[in-house]
Amino acid sequence: MTETTKVRVPQTAKGHRPTFFEDPTNDRIMAMMTSMITEMWVVRERLDTVEALAAKKGVFLEEEIEQFEPDPDRAEERERMRQELLSRVFYVFQEEAEDIARGDTPESYEDAINTSADR
Amino acid sequence: MTPDWSHDDKSRQAFQRSLRECVIRDLSNGSRLVFENQVSPKFEKENGRPFQNRQEIKAEMRKEPFYQAHLSIQRAAQELMWASVTYSLDRQIDGMMAKAKQSSDTLGSLTINPDMPIPKYIDSLDIHCMPGGYTTDLCDGDISAGAIYDKGSYMYGSGRGGPYGDRSGQSIVNYLKREHPDFAPKRILDMGCATGNNTVPFCDAYPDADVHGIELGAALLRYGHARTESLGKVIHFSQQNAEQTNFEDESFDLIVSCIIFHETSRKALPRIIAETRRLLKPGGLMVHLEAGQFENFDLWRQTVFDAETYNNNEPFWSTYRDMDLEAVIAEAGWSDGTAHLHLEPFGHAPVTSSNKSQKNILGFWFMVGQK
Numbered sequence: 001m002t003e004t005t006k007v008r009v010p011q012t013a014k015g016h017r018p019t020f021f022e023d024p025t026n027d028r029i030m031a032m033m034t035s036m037i038t039e040m041w042v043v044r045e046r047l048d049t050v051e052a053l054a055a056k057k058g059v060f061l062e063e064e065i066e067q068f069e070p071d072p073d074r075a076e077e078r079e080r081m082r083q084e085l086l087s088r089v090f091y092v093f094q095e096e097a098e099d100i101a102r103g104d105t106p107e108s109y110e111d112a113i114n115t116s117a118d119r
Numbered sequence: 120m121t122p123d124w125s126h127d128d129k130s131r132q133a134f135q136r137s138l139r140e141c142v143i144r145d146l147s148n149g150s151r152l153v154f155e156n157q158v159s160p161k162f163e164k165e166n167g168r169p170f171q172n173r174q175e176i177k178a179e180m181r182k183e184p185f186y187q188a189h190l191s192i193q194r195a196a197q198e199l200m201w202a203s204v205t206y207s208l209d210r211q212i213d214g215m216m217a218k219a220k221q222s223s224d225t226l227g228s229l230t231i232n233p234d235m236p237i238p239k240y241i242d243s244l245d246i247h248c249m250p251g252g253y254t255t256d257l258c259d260g261d262i263s264a265g266a267i268y269d270k271g272s273y274m275y276g277s278g279r280g281g282p283y284g285d286r287s288g289q290s291i292v293n294y295l296k297r298e299h300p301d302f303a304p305k306r307i308l309d310m311g312c313a314t315g316n317n318t319v320p321f322c323d324a325y326p327d328a329d330v331h332g333i334e335l336g337a338a339l340l341r342y343g344h345a346r347t348e349s350l351g352k353v354i355h356f357s358q359q360n361a362e363q364t365n366f367e368d369e370s371f372d373l374i375v376s377c378i379i380f381h382e383t384s385r386k387a388l389p390r391i392i393a394e395t396r397r398l399l400k401p402g403g404l405m406v407h408l409e410a411g412q413f414e415n416f417d418l419w420r421q422t423v424f425d426a427e428t429y430n431n432n433e434p435f436w437s438t439y440r441d442m443d444l445e446a447v448i449a450e451a452g453w454s455d456g457t458a459h460l461h462l463e464p465f466g467h468a469p470v471t472s473s474n475k476s477q478k479n480i481l482g483f484w485f486m487v488g489q490k
Binding site: 006007008009010011012013014015017018019020021026027030031034035037038039041042045046049084088091092095109111112113115116117118 | 126127130131134135138181184186187188190191192194195196198199201202203205206208209212213216239240243244245248249250251252255257258261263267383384385386428429430432434435438
């Protein structure tokens with residue numbers, strides 16, 4: 001994710017990703033929606049923390065927020081954050097793409113079950 | 120070496136825990152209702168008999184839109200649980216590795232064997248959908264699998280493993296202290312110890328013993344070694360396959376494992392139990408802890424567990440839970456009646472002859488033997 005990182009921690013699991021609906025599009029939508037609720041909560045909780053901290057210091061933020069214009073650095077940082085949000089919400093496509101890249105198929109998954117059962 | 124979780128990381132991780140509870144509570148319960156109230160009566164009416172096995176149930180349930188959505192969201196929740204750990208670890212893994220390297224051997228030891236062949240059963244799928252699995256080794260000094268596992272397995276168990284993730288090991292200790300109060304092992308081995316979380320209770324319970332842990336994954340061991348040192352405990356870790364170790368015959372008084380059987384294979388499992396026998400001193404004890412066999416659960420629970428095999432990268436889970444373990448014990452050389460299976464339900468209630476035949480008792484199953 002960052003350029004200073006030399007080692008890339010794995011982000012997807014080896015093994016064909018199962019789907020459950022007749023149309024796998026529905027599985028993608030479910031996955032995105034589930035991720036989206038998570039991210040929504042993350043924002044909501046941060047906001048709650050900000051409000052709580054500000055209130056503790058007797059600071060009234062509402063009007064300042066309405067007037068706020070980000071400087072270029074912050075604008076750039078926000079673009080990075082948006083891209084991260086997008087990759088989290090659309091993570092299911094990364095799962096599927098990496099399945100394809102690795103050659104993971106339903107058959108290779110079945111093979112793994114059979115191999116470990118030594119049939 | 121502990122990861123530095125941001126405010127957002129913590130929110131995300133807390134949310135994944137809530138989501139898991141919601142899936143278990145609302146979606147699983149909903150699917151059970153679909154099964155009991157709709158699918159099961161309909162099947163009986165059409166076929167003139169009830170469901171006979173979990174495969175029949177699976178075939179009918181997979182047509183149900185509710186169950187489809189349940190499994191779809193459950194799969195996504197599992198992936199997002201790991202993502203709530205791996206995204207952030209990717210940011211900080213280099214710093215963590217540097218810190219882990221600084222904490223060199225002071226108490227215990229770590230022996231990595233890069234030439235050890237990785238068995239296919241542990242490597243063909245990333246078990247539990249954990250990105251990279253147990254055996255990915257990204258570079259010299261890599262600890263990422265350990266860092267992912269330590270945090271992820273805590274979340275996976277919804278915290279039931281306790282703050283130190285050692286509840287399974289602790290359960291074996293509780294069992295031993297109750298059933299063998301005078302047992303004082305001098306040398307202890309934990310097979311498939313992962314990051315050693317469940318090995319630590321044996322250091323505390325038997326402070327005079329030499330405690331060893333073996334594991335297939337190098338990055339799990341490196342992380343486990345650094346973690347154990349930071350806790351001030353003494354464990355000797357080595358990268359070895361429990362099917363065939365380099366320890367001498369009759370060199371341990373106590374050999375344990377925590378929930379590793381279902382991640383092996385039909386051929387490997389008897390070998391591990393036979394290796395346990397080879398390594399035990401006469402009079403020594405083995406206690407392998409696992410999940411119960413399918414025969415102890417009703418067909419719906421079997422169906423729920425079986426879904427893990429197909430949807431959560433658990434290739435041996437269902438095969439294992441259908442196996443006749445009594446036969447496996449005998450096949451592995453414990454044919455003299457010195458080994459048996461024992462159920463330890465969650466919540467400390469000891470097993471009695473009256474509840475042993477009941478279905479759906481959730482708890483740990485011990486394979487116990489005295490050589």
